[in-house]
Amino acid sequence: MSLSAVLSRIDDQLPAALDRLTGLLRIPSISTDPAYAGDCEAAADWLVSDLQSLGVKAEKRATPGRPMVVGHIDGPADGSGPHLLFYGHYDVQPVDPLALWHTDPFAPELQDTPHGKVIRARGASDDKGQLMTFVEACRAYKDVTGALPCRITFFFEGEEESGSPSLIPFMRENAAELSADLALICDTSMVAPGVPSIASQLRGMLKDEFTITGPRIDLHSGHYGGPALNPLREISRIIASFHDDTGRVAVEGFYEGVHEVPADLLRQWESCGFDEHEYLSSVGMTRAHGEAGYSALVQQWARPTLEINGLWGGYQGAGTKTVIPSEAHCKLTCRLVGDMDPDSLRQKVRKHVEDRLSPDAKITWNQDLDGSPAAVMNISRPEFEAARQALSDEWAREAVFTGMGGSIPIAGFFKEVLGLDAMLIGFAQEDDAIHSPNEKYNVQSFHKGIRSWARVLDALAK
Amino acid sequence: MSLSAVLSRIDDQLPAALDRLTGLLRIPSISTDPAYAGDCEAAADWLVSDLQSLGVKAEKRATPGRPMVVGHIDGPADGSGPHLLFYGHYDVQPVDPLALWHTDPFAPELQDTPHGKVIRARGASDDKGQLMTFVEACRAYKDVTGALPCRITFFFEGEEESGSPSLIPFMRENAAELSADLALICDTSMVAPGVPSIASQLRGMLKDEFTITGPRIDLHSGHYGGPALNPLREISRIIASFHDDTGRVAVEGFYEGVHEVPADLLRQWESCGFDEHEYLSSVGMTRAHGEAGYSALVQQWARPTLEINGLWGGYQGAGTKTVIPSEAHCKLTCRLVGDMDPDSLRQKVRKHVEDRLSPDAKITWNQDLDGSPAAVMNISRPEFEAARQALSDEWAREAVFTGMGGSIPIAGFFKEVLGLDAMLIGFAQEDDAIHSPNEKYNVQSFHKGIRSWARVLDALAK
Structure with a gap:
């Protein structure tokens, strides 16, 4: 009963939102620019005030950098429902190159486009618009029922x-205050237009870098070409x-901790609306070049990689220099999935390299690069299926547990x-142009986003 | 008779030389530096004057750049003996880094060193000192006999x-004037201290450069790592x-025109005093890394190479950038030997690369890089054996037909x-430091160099 009233309230109040x-x-x-530190304070103040207007005990909290905003509000008087922690960020990317913006990035405009109405401004999508979908869902709940369905x-x-x-x-110092049953984050995309998505697995990362030294000094290829070890x-x-x-990584033990995508998840992915042709052709490729036997989507979301990100040595100028x-x-970076362990993987990759070095070749490794495991969400928790159902109801389309190739x-x-x-x-x-000129957020994303959160809160409260 | 008088004259006149x-x-x-154009003119004038002082009809000849010096002098009145063309260059390398010089590069000093007396200055070895060995031999001949033993x-x-x-x-425009029976060039090294050397084979060169393009734009390895073709x-x-x-070049047809070193030449090389251990260890190597089955010297002088001189792409800064x-x-450059043809070799190398490209990979070749075949001297001409014998006499050590790895x-x-x-x-x-700070020429090289040319001229006249 109350959910449909809340959804109606959201529809009515969209202009105010x-x-x-x-x-x-x-x-x-x-x-990132200290010149805007005062504006970051102002944005935090704005959020504190906005949260307070819906009854949240909210404060701006100082850090050595930009402030945090922390707010607490109780759920139903009977204490039912989970305690949720909602995360978002109020800071935005710089706007340069400013000349490429068609409007003032900080003078938001509602615009009609061939793909529907949008609100155009820096941060409209990343992450102010997304963050506000949740806050507005809470406001509607409070307006209609006088309380929130969960402690938040x-x-x-x-x-x-x-x-x-x-x-x-900050999280370490305030761990007790920030404890909850589940965190909600609104900073991701839908896998395809109209396809509600819960990102349930994100790849981890291992970073490494090495230098191979051959001769003690640069050599002339006339004098040493042939006998010299060329690094x-x-x-x-x-x-x-x-x-x-076959595109498979040949480092021994590389695939330890990698799991095949479960059949039911794979079926969701296959029908999630991901446009493989567009994905590949937009960057000039006619096929997926990763491990044979896996689709581009599975290669991107669920398979580990070892990529070379930079490679250099010798002469890079015009013409020829006969140098050895x-x-x-x-x-290099590896993208990690499943239970791959960055530390042991680093040892395997290094062993692979060192086992293959020629006599007289010396190697040094950058010791300052880190790694992090994949983040695989615990979708067996009933809240995930409940949220998925709520999203499916709102978008009249099966919601998908998606992966993400990045972190x-x-x-x-x-x-x-x-x-x-x-x-x-x-x-x-995908076309929101986050981090780019002319960032926008679809009004439909905003409107149905608010409605989605209302449904999710309702579902999680039960 | 006259040769020993000429040699005595050379010994007596060494201080004046x-x-x-x-x-x-x-x-x-x-x-290379236009600021010194006037000094190049002065050096050319100096040489014209020096040649004229020994009866040569010499002139400075303008070019669009620095002038040439051309001089002619007849041999014996009976017209006997060959007509020789002697080549040298009077220009020198820049002197930077000047701070590393212990003396003024253009204030020549005679110095005693643990390895004997040297004359230290820019150009002392390359090529003014070497060039003057020949001129001084001619001067001694003229002084003693009143004529030169050959037309020069x-x-x-x-x-x-x-x-x-x-x-x-200039050579094209003055081909008739510059015609002769044999060219003599004094711009090379001795293979080891005290070992007189005639460079009889020089490797040629093929230069090439390619770019492989994978994705149309740089990609983020989170979004495309796996499916993307990484160039x-x-x-x-x-x-x-x-x-x-085995270190052999695997390009099909690469070795067409390559000949094994004849057994008699190989024997000369094996006893030429080349110090393989010093050659390798001075640059941090414990072994020769070229084609298995060939010594370092043969790899350097008589085997072709395909070397990578520059390689680059992606991010080269500090830390990590997750870019594809x-x-x-x-x-790349190839060093050519024997009858290898640069043009057909270029096609073979390019075919090798293009045959191995993945789908979606595009390649572009630099079209502005040239090539030149190996220079293999015609040592079957009797003048070569005569000159080798003359050098052996002077240095009391068998002279060697050497190779050179460069051009x-x-x-x-x-x-x-x-x-x-x-x-x-x-x-x-090898330790003359040509092109480097503190260039020197051994006074022994100068003195015995002059004597060597006197003997060679005598031998060639016969």
Whole structure:
């Protein structure tokens, strides 16, 4: 009963909700540029005030960088329902190149486009618009029922776009206050337009870098070409050995902890609306080049990789220099899935390289690069299926547990620091131009996003 | 009879000869820097005057760059003996880094060192000192006998250290004037201290460069890692395919035109005093890494190579960037021997690469890079054996027909433009620091160099 009243209230109040979002978007809360530190304070103040207006005990909390906003509100008087922690970030990316914007990035505009109405401004999608979908769902609930269906802690940071330096220390210092039953994060995209998505697995990362030294000094290829060990040949041979002919990584033990995608999840993915042709052709590819036997989507979401991100040595200028260089350099990253362990994987990769070095070749490894495991959400928890059903109801389309090829570090931090599982639900579209000029958020994403959260809260309360 | 008188004269006049060399070394005739254009003119004038003082009809000849010096002098009145063309260059390398010089590079000093007396200055070895060994031999001959034993054309250029842009056009325009029976060049080293050397084979060169393009744009390895074709992996795989496990080049047809070293020449090389251990260990190597079954010297002088001189793509800065770059680049050079043809070799190398490209990989080749065949001297001409015997007499040690791993383009140009075989005899030492700070020429090299040329002229006249 009350849910349908809440949804009606959301529909009625959409113009007011857009007005509130517009107010937040007007604040140029760019975190990476100290010139905007005052604007970050203003955005935090705005959120404190907005949360207080719906009865949340909210405060701005100082950090060595930009402030956090923390707010608490109780759920039903009988104490039923889970305690949820909702995370978002109020800081935004810089706007340069400003010349490519068609409007002032901090003068939000509602615009009609061929794909529907949008609100255009820096942060409209990432993450102010997404963050406000949840706040507005709470407001509607409060307006209609006088209370929220669950106890909720709000947790907004202002440094997400500048590496979140204060986040982990703040979480550690305030772990008791931030404890909850489940974290909700609204900072992700839908896998395809109209397809509600819960990101349930994110790949981890291992970073490494090595230098191979051959001759003690750069040599002249007339004098030493032939007898000299050429480190560029050496590094090429080693890089070539990382993969077999089927695209599988040939490092011994690389696939330990990798699991095949369960059949039911794979079926969801196969019908999730992901456009493989568009995905590949938009960057000039006619096929997926990863491990044979896996679709592009599975390669991206559920298979580990070993990629070369940088490779260099010798002469790079115009014309020819007949040098045999002393050194060759390689930067690599692995994307991790399942239970792959970054530390043991690092040892395996290094052993693979060192086992293949020629006599007289020396190797040094960068000792300053880290790694993090994959984040695999605990979708066997009943809240995940409940949320999936709620999203399916709102969008009249089966919601999908998706993967993500990249990382969202916050999900791992919640687990590591607070012991909290996280559920990532977002309504952004691939074409939102986050981090780029002319960022926008679809009004449909905003509207149905608010409705989605109302349904999810209702479902989780039960 | 007259030869021993000439040699005595050379011994007596060594101080005066060193004085004359000092005069030439004082002129900072750096060809690559326009600020020294006037000094190049002065060096050319100095040489014209010096040649005229021994009866040569010598002139400075303008070019679009630095001037040439051309001089002619007849041999014996009866017209006997061959007509020789002697080549050298009066320009020198820049002197930077000047701070590393212990003396003024253009204030020549005679110094005692643990390895004997040296004259220290820019150009002392390369090539003013070497050039003057021949001129001084002619002077001694003229002084003692009143004539030269052969007809001689002197040909000095002033752009050798800046790529000789005027050389081929000048040779073409003055081909009749520069015609002779044999060219003599004094711009090379002795294979080991005290071992007289005639460089009889120089490796040629093929230059090439390619770019492999994978994705249309740089990609994020979270979003595309796995499905994307990574051009750094692609280029590494292709470079790794250039050689087999024995160090042999695996490009089909690569060895066409390559000949094994004749047994008698190989015997000379084996006893030529080349110190393989020093050659390798001085640059940090414990073994020769070229084709299995060949010594380091044979690998350097008589075997072709395919070397990677530059390789790059992706991120080279500090830390990590999770990029899959759009492009990867490779610069390569081949050293050619025997009858290898640069043009057909280029096609073979390119075919090797293109045959191995993955679908979706595109390749572009630099179209501006050239090639030149190996220069193999015609040592079956009797002049070569005569000169070898003359050098052996002077140094009391069997002279050696050596190879060179690099190129001396002028030798090829004489053949190509003038149809002239060239004989390369030089007295420089590996430690002369040519092109480096504190360049020197051993006074023994200068003194015995002059005596060597006197003997060679005597031998060739017969």
